[in-house]
Structure formats: structure tokens, C-alpha cells
Amino acid sequence: MRIGIVCYPTFGGSGVVATELGKSLAEKGHRIHFITYSQPVRLDYFSENISYHEVSIAKYPLFDYIPYETALTSKLVDVARFEGLDILHVHYAIPHASVAYMAKQILASHGIHLPVVTTLHGTDITLVGKDSSYEPVVTFAINQSDGVTAVSDSLRRDTYENFKISKEIEVIHNFIDLRRFSKKAKDHFRKAIAPNGERLVVHTSNFRKVKRVQDVVHVFNKLKDKVPSKLLLIGDGPERHNIEQLCRELNLWDDIRFLGKQEMIEEVLSIGDLFIMPSETESFGLAALEAMACQVPVISSNSGGMPELNVQGVTGYMSNVGDVDDMAKNAVSILESDEVLKKFKAQALVRAKEFDIEVIRPRYEKYYEKVIEHSLSLTR
Ligand code: GMT
Numbered sequence: 001m002r003i004g005i006v007c008y009p010t011f012g013g014s015g016v017v018a019t020e021l022g023k024s025l026a027e028k029g030h031r032i033h034f035i036t037y038s039q040p041v042r043l044d045y046f047s048e049n050i051s052y053h054e055v056s057i058a059k060y061p062l063f064d065y066i067p068y069e070t071a072l073t074s075k076l077v078d079v080a081r082f083e084g085l086d087i088l089h090v091h092y093a094i095p096h097a098s099v100a101y102m103a104k105q106i107l108a109s110h111g112i113h114l115p116v117v118t119t120l121h122g123t124d125i126t127l128v129g130k131d132s133s134y135e136p137v138v139t140f141a142i143n144q145s146d147g148v149t150a151v152s153d154s155l156r157r158d159t160y161e162n163f164k165i166s167k168e169i170e171v172i173h174n175f176i177d178l179r180r181f182s183k184k185a186k187d188h189f190r191k192a193i194a195p196n197g198e199r200l201v202v203h204t205s206n207f208r209k210v211k212r213v214q215d216v217v218h219v220f221n222k223l224k225d226k227v228p229s230k231l232l233l234i235g236d237g238p239e240r241h242n243i244e245q246l247c248r249e250l251n252l253w254d255d256i257r258f259l260g261k262q263e264m265i266e267e268v269l270s271i272g273d274l275f276i277m278p279s280e281t282e283s284f285g286l287a288a289l290e291a292m293a294c295q296v297p298v299i300s301s302n303s304g305g306m307p308e309l310n311v312q313g314v315t316g317y318m319s320n321v322g323d324v325d326d327m328a329k330n331a332v333s334i335l336e337s338d339e340v341l342k343k344f345k346a347q348a349l350v351r352a353k354e355f356d357i358e359v360i361r362p363r364y365e366k367y368y369e370k371v372i373e374h375s376l377s378l379t380r
Pocket residue numbers: 011012013014015017092121122123126151174206208210279281282283284285286287
């Protein structure tokens with residue numbers, strides 16, 4: 001198939017899923033066209049089946065706001081016409097679903113039929129999308145998509161609750177490439193960070209409010225009194241300054257390292273003993289799956305789709321949002337014994353394997369085929 005993929009090219013989960021899916025589809029012989037405003041961060045190698053089309057935006061002094069949607073629509077029309085796309089897969093509803101609808105209409109005026117699949121990722125529904133400033137467009141664009149997928153049952157439910165959706169939403173969970181995400185021998189790195197054999201606790205996120213990074217710090221503060229530990233905070237974002245302040249106030253500076261954005265995240269995860277994801281809401285929690293694939297058990301909140309990934313008492317533990325005492329208690333119970341920790345690590349990996357890209361990618365391929373066939377039958 002010739003597949004167009006639109007996504008945010010950043011470190012965010014939706015962009016990672018879109019890029020990894022495209023790479024995997026390309027390996028299977030599909031022709032993949034990424035269309036976005038900069039090269040996706042995970043698009044880090046060359047493949048004869050992958051093309052990247054950059055959306056160039058003509059600036060003009062009149063524009064206080066750059067009309068990115070218009071430029072993206074034009075690029076989509078151009079790529080679909082000249083590359084002969086069979087299907088367009090857009091990730092994250094805002095603004096990609098409505099842009100895809102517009103492109104589809106323009107192509108139709110040229111006699112070209114382009115089926116569109118929209119994948120909902122989380123905050124496009126649970127946080128931003130339902131705001132009245134976006135809701136009518138999001139509802140319309142989802143209903144106009146030829147196919148709609150959500151990354152968890154929880155997100156599917158949230159979408160039906162928050163929007164008037166007439167379309168059937170297919171759940172296709174997030175996935176992991178176990179060839180890349182596996183435990184690597186990085187003992188020298190571990191010794192440098194934890195020279196006295198301390199446990200290593202890890203958190204990765206975009207440091208937005210929804211991630212509740214302050215809870216990570218509070219859990220760590222309680223944990224380290226019981227089990228000697230160090231904390232690695234990976235990523236960057238708007239809350240980082242506040243979190244740094246909190247670490248200073250709690251006198252934790254010597255035990256916490258801020259590593260910033262990391263491309264080889266699997267190398268850092270490889271030395272981790274515990275991953276903390278206390279998010280206010282999380283449609284799936286891809287970062288937790290990446291940790292589990294590297295044999296790191298997870299302490300998380302029980303919000304959104306987390307229960308679809310983290311198995312209570314098996315791959316880690318879940319607590320109510322904000323219950324840092326419970327999270328700390330659970331963290332201690334995993335980390336205080338070598339034996340228990342070893343068991344949780346092994347179980348985390350077993351669970352991660354259920355989300356292997358080799359299991360999930362064929363579901364997207366089948367779904368594309370179904371959508372193409374159904375949408376073509378409607379044009380006949
Ligand atoms: O978590 C973020 O802020 C990034 C966001 C995104 O869309 O880039 O992640 C969402 O999509 C990921 C991939 O499907 C999911 O694993 C995350 O759980 C989801 N984030 C939230 O729901 C907060």
C-alpha cells in the first residue's frame with residue numbers, strides 16, 4: 001500500500017507511535033510518506049520505502065497566526081496526487097483530522113478518492129479536544145473519517161462520552177519494537193549514577209501539568225528514606241522549572257538528575273529499577289510500556305488506559321491519582337527485596353511482549369484494507 005502519515009514530529013507519544021508504525025510498515029514493503037513540518041524525531045534511518053515531505057509555510061506580515069492547516073492541506077493534496085496514496089493515516093485529531101477532511105474534499109474535486117483513518121491518542125480527546133474552542137470541528141472531522149482508531153478502550157469510551165460520534169471506533173493499542181526496546185548492558189552508566197548500589201527510579205515525560213511530575217518527586221522523597229535510591233528525570237517541558245524548585249526545597253538535589261530530552265531512551269531505561277507515571281490522565285502510557293520492555297516495573301496512577309497496560313501486583317502497582325503515600329508504599333514493596341524486584345522485572349517484560357509491534361502492526365494493515373474496501377464500495 002502507499003500510505004500517507006501525518007503526525008506531530010516531536011518526542012510526544014502520538015508522533016512516536018506514528019513514526020514507529022510507519023517504519024514497521026515500510027519494512028513490510030509498504031511505501032510510506034510522512035507529511036509534517038519537520039523530520040519526525042524517531043525517523044532516524046534511511047529506508048528506500050520511506051519518504052519525508054516537509055510542509056513549507058509561506059509567511060506574510062499580515063499573519064499573526066501562521067495558517068499551518070492550509071499549508072498542510074495543500075501538501076497533502078500534492079502528495080496524494082503525485083504519489084498516488086491509497087490511504088491517509090492522521091495521528092492526533094487536532095488539527096489533523098479536519099485537515100485530512102479538507103484535503104479529501106479537494107482531491108474529490110479532482111476525481112481522486114482518498115480514504116482517511118484518524119487515530120485518537122489521548123489529550124486530543126480528554127483534554128484539548130473537548131474544549132468548546134475545538135469541539136465542533138473535532139466531532140465533525142472524526143465523523144467524516146473513513147476509519148477511526150483509539151489507542152485504548154478507555155479512550156474509546158471517553159470519545160463516545162465527550163463527543164457525538166456516529167462512527168465505530170476500533171481499539172488498536174499502542175505497541176513496542178522489542179528489537180530496540182530491550183535491556184542493554186549499561187552497567188558503567190549505572191555505577192556512575194548509583195555508586196553505592198542505590199536503586200534507580202526513572203520518569204520520562206514532556207513535563208506538562210497532566211503528568212504530575214511533582215508526585216514523582218514526592219514519591220521518591222518518601223521512598224528514599226526506606227530504600228536508598230536515585231531518581232532520573234528525563235524529558236523537558238513547561239513544569240520543569242517548578243520541579244527543579246521543588247527538588248531544592250525538599251533538599252533532594254544530590255539524589256536527582258535531570259537528563260533532559262534523550263534520544264536513546266532505551267539505554268537509560270536499561271539501568272532503571274522502577275518507573276513512575278502518576279499522570280492525571282493517560283490514554284495508554286506508551287512511556288510505561290517502553291520501560292516495561294526494558295524490564296522496569298511501573299508505579300502508576302489508575303487513570304484512563306493505565307489498567308489496560310499495568311497489571312496490579314504483577315507488572316507494578318496502580319494508585320488513585322495524587323495518592324503519593326500509596327505509590328511510595330508500593331514502590332518500597334517492590335524495591336526493598338532483590339528477589340521481589342527480579343520477579344517484577346521479569347513480569348514487566350512478559351507483559352510488554354503482548355504489545356509487540358509484530359502483533360499490533362498487522363492489525364493496522366488489516367484495518368487499512370477494510371477501510372479502503374468499504375470506502376471504495378460507497379463510491380461505486
Ligand atoms: O502524553 C502526552 O502529552 C503526549 C501525547 C501525544 O499525543 O503525543 O500522548 C498521548 O498519546 C500516547 C500515544 O498514543 C499515549 O500513550 C499517551 O498516554 C497519551 N497521553 C495522554 O493521554 C496524556
